[in-house]
Amino acid sequence: MAPPGALPASQQKSNRVGGWLPQNPKLLISWLRDLVAEVNKHKRDASISSLFLSEPVQQLKELIESTAELRMLASGMFDEVPDRAPYNEDPIGNKQIKSYHEMLEMFDFVMNNKAPSWKKLEYDAGLIGFPFNAILDWPMATASGYAFFLKPEVNSKLKHILNTWKSEVLMTSKSQHVITTGEDGWLSQDSLMSIENDTNLTGQELTFQQIFQCDPQGDPKHWGFKSWDDFFTRKFKDIDQIRPVAFPGQPEWIANSCESKPFALQSNAQEYDSFWLKGQAYSVNEMLHGHKFAEQFVGGTVYQAFLSATSYHRWSSPVSGKVVHTEVVDGTYFSEPTTKGFTSSEGPDPASPNRVQSYISHIATRAIFFIEAPKPIGLMAAMYIGMADVSSCEILQKFNTKCLPANVEKGEEIGLFHHGGSTHCLLFRQGVNLAFVTGAIPAAIAVLVQLRVCLPSSLKVIDRTQSSYNHHVMQMHDLEDNRGKSAAEDATSEPPFLSLDGTAESKPRANPLHAIAWMTVNTLATVFTNKAIFLEPRWKQSQLTFAFIHFLMTWFLLFILSRSPFGIFVPRRAPRLHLIPLGTAMCFNVILPNLSLAYSTVTFYQIARILLTPTVAIMNFLLYGSSLPRGATLSLIPACVGVGLVTYFDSIPVDDHAIKTTSRLGIIFAFTGIFASSLYTVWIAGYHRKLNMNSMQLLYLQAPMACFFLLFFIPLVDDFPSAMYVPTRLSTRVLVIVSTVFASLVNLSQFYIVAQTGPVSSTVVGHVKTCTIVGLGWAMSGRAVSDKSAVGVVIAVAGITS
Incomplete structure (x- = not known):
């Protein structure tokens, strides 16, 4: 177990992290009510009492009903939602979905018809980026839901459903109807303004057309985007101009790997730790899927940041060096620990899995890179995690296992996310002394950190004998070898980076x-x-x-x-x-x-x-x-x-x-x-x-x-x-x-x-x-x-x- 002082210092107010589910719960209620109405209308038009389920959803139904345990858990996760406000009204539609049978009907309809759309209400703007997650928000917060969504056989069927949704809807013209300039389209003025505000650097006022590759003249309706996935994975028009690599020839500077907002930091990460408990400490061996390199990161540092719905979703290498190993680890899709469910004093996460990003870094689908960088960094790991739904991880062909080892330059594109919420982690070995600049520190109000930048939003490796001010950064913590500390010292030590309320506490290296x-x-x-x-x-x-x-x-x-x-x-x-x-x-x-x-x-x-x-x-x-x-x-x-x-x-x-x-x-x-x-x-x-x-x-x-x-x-x-x-x-x-x-x-x-x-x-x-x-x-x-x-x-x- 990690000492109390080594728990992650994280953003505390993580409700609706990334904007994938709307800030206004009424928007969720409205969205699900409309979805249920669509399904019921479809059934009435077909003169049937229940939908004919497509093969992937039918396979999940058969799996649930194949054992008493799975049927009990699937039923229990709806029955265990408390019959009291606000849960008797459900976060998503007055308890419109009452059983796993109705859940499967919703799954089937979404899988074949729905693409994430932009929504704008009179007093609030929000996104429904997790349609499956929206259906399961309360059920997955129950004890039965926790057990159900950890089952490997369940996740195998869910993967089939989500991949079908991706290949049949999200990556085809069937999803093109949400990529328009209409009021609820992703090219609407409200959507473009949000994307531009997130993407522009301080003082910049570039338009979407100036920032990203698109064709509004040749295709005024869809701007050249062929599908939702095509829009989601859009590229910068000129990445070297929009996001130049800072300090490209200086290996001690680490570039930001994703367009993201800081979420958590932890030093002295342990080989095995209770990542499912409150505090969500990182467990290095399980994060890195038991790889032989994992032992080198025990006692090291973990930095985690999340991507917003309007973010750029391609990854860049944080360092120059040689990629020595990559892999994509299959994981769970809708797992939430009970400490963030109905047993939590705060109640369940109303935007699962937002509060549990540290947790899902151990169990969700993720792409792992091991990169051998020049000294003083040496071997480091970068991990890209799909938060929910069909958030899949694609490693570029150059860095697939069969092509390794492969040289990589700082800021070079190495992969991308397809749809869904996403987060990423950077792991550093014990003994690599890091000075985190202010912009890379998690805070109650997270600030976007642009891709490939160093100042003011990156990490720098420095000599521990020199003052942080002499190295252009605000020293935020001091990584010490904690193995020599006594248990009493560990129990009383302060958090290494931040106070527990998420506010930055400066720990000077200088006397x-x-x-x-x-x-x-x-x-x-x-x-x-x-x-x-x-x-x-x-x-x-x-x-x-x-x-x-x-x-x-x-x-x-x-x-x-x-x-x-x-x-x-x-x-x-x-x-x-x-x-x-x-x-x-x-x-x-x-x-x-x-x-x-x-x-x-x-x-x-x-x-x-x-x-x-x-x-x-x-x-x-x-x-x-x-x-x-x-x-x-x-x-x-x-x-x-x-x-x-x-x-x-x-x-x-x-x-x-x-x-x-x-x-x-x-x-x-x-x-x-x-x-x-x-x-x-x-x-x-x-x-x-x-x-x-x-x-x-x-x-x-x-x-x-x-x-x-x-x-x-x-x-x-x-x-x-x-x-x-x-x-x-x-x-x-x-x-x-x-x-x-x-x-x-x-x-x-x-x-x-x-x-x-x-x-x-x-x-x-x-x-x-x-x-x-x-x-x-x-x-x-x-x-x-x-x-x-x-x-x-x-x-x-x-x-x-x-």
Whole structure:
């Protein structure tokens, strides 16, 4: 059994994965009601009480009735559907199908007449891509259904039915009626828009005709597609232009093998594991059908992603190298484990087999490739799995067993799916150290990863001694040799890639102390540089302009880092409305503390910032229900008391002008700044999860937005006596430039630390710099060691360091 920490980190909200069954259950009900009506009309027209079954369906009927066990299971899977809402209404038509006899009639009619069509309702759009699956949605979720659909003899008959459907309908002109520009056709405006949205890269607006091979002029009705299967397996017009292979000559980069959305990740995959239980851990030997190479992948990594109904369904090799073995493994068609059926606390999967993609990777029909790639990857496996119905897997002739071994290039087409939902897995050996970029990480809302791309949607093999940021990726996990761990360590270890709710948790390969030290040095430089700048009256009254310059420099630095030759990260897009709160908080996070620094002493400024920790903790509790350990909570009490003492004594006026004090404005700005900074810190962590972006990607988007906000208020708030952007002294001009550089580095460091440790922990470790700043600030303030403020300083510092 795999340790708890090695369970797959998967997309949690997988209902209707891939769009093969509609989001709106009413569409399923409507579809099946229409199907039942069609069958009944056909029977009435023929003046018969039951349909004459075609040979493949008749063979299944005879098999069911050949043994008491099979007849009992076939009957039981309908009887065991609970007689309560919503199951007494059925997900697909008010329990229209009540027995296996009626199921066989539906099978026969679909096999001879139905092709998957596009459906558009007034308030919802959906697809009926699994007509057989739609008929069996509830029955296959019962205990009898589970047993029935695992029977090899049953699957043999189902295969005959589905192959007949494919050869007699889907691959012939009989299915051409759904490939039209009509309202329910796959060439309708609604369908084409969905396909274009899924296929276009960010910023692209290519039409279907520009993307795929088709002939709308020569054949305005069907656009040159001869059948449903011809449309389903359509080719790109120019794949090297539409989907160029990224880093073709660099073996350490792994290209995405299918146009797909990330579903699950698992490290330390075991040779045998309980893949049918909740959590659905991968069982390597059974996935790879017991092949002799399977033992090399024990303890390795499994990456799984699924294809949508509107996806491109051809496969490309993820690496260059030599294909040494291929095979197609026959499997089951409608099997769902009982943990996802009616015994599940969540109820049955309303779009089977969507929630069980990990499970079906062991038992469904699948094509397996073993590819020997150059170092550091070596032998890897790629597996292409039919999820349901007639989703068959075709390996291209060049890579059939008789032609092997065969050379293959990264991005070269190696096979394709025919109809049906589909998913694929990539397996890597133990010891291959992988850094998954953000785009390849499963999330609650999956994002399409385009074919043959590396950045930002691929995997990279890196040297484990080097920082993930130096390798252009957000490090998401660290593959360790877990064989040496004790059982206790395994039982308490965290998931290797993601938290159990599917949100990304960054696990840095670099030592976080380096990042903390880096931030401390830059913060020290920024604080004292800014304090010197604010001695210049023009800049003291120009806080918004000062912040604007800082943000602009931050964005410029990120722009440089995202471009060649650095390429440290790849910019991503996000809805502007989503970023407005964070951009606003970013403005106040800089402006209010700067105003506090301008009207107070460095000592008070830094001591007051200690309140960030309790404020962040309170906000996390109110917003996310998080809590701090009791010891950490108690340590905040003296810190707060110390801040109160410093606030009181540091603001008392003195006659000696050499002694610097804090004004009331400084106190007001300090505490409002603490609130703004705390909110900003908490939101950074939340936005990382919400938008599935790394630190630099998020900061790259919000910095220009913050600049834009400030432009509206600079003329209203800032006070410029004369030449408004030019300091009076050359030294001040230099300090402004130096300050912007340091502030940019602080911004980057803050995002990096929050991403690595979480908002509360990052705030606590950030106080490492406090003692240094307070000491230097005290020395500059002119106060004696015996000053009463010193008591508050000692108490506050003791609180945060205890």
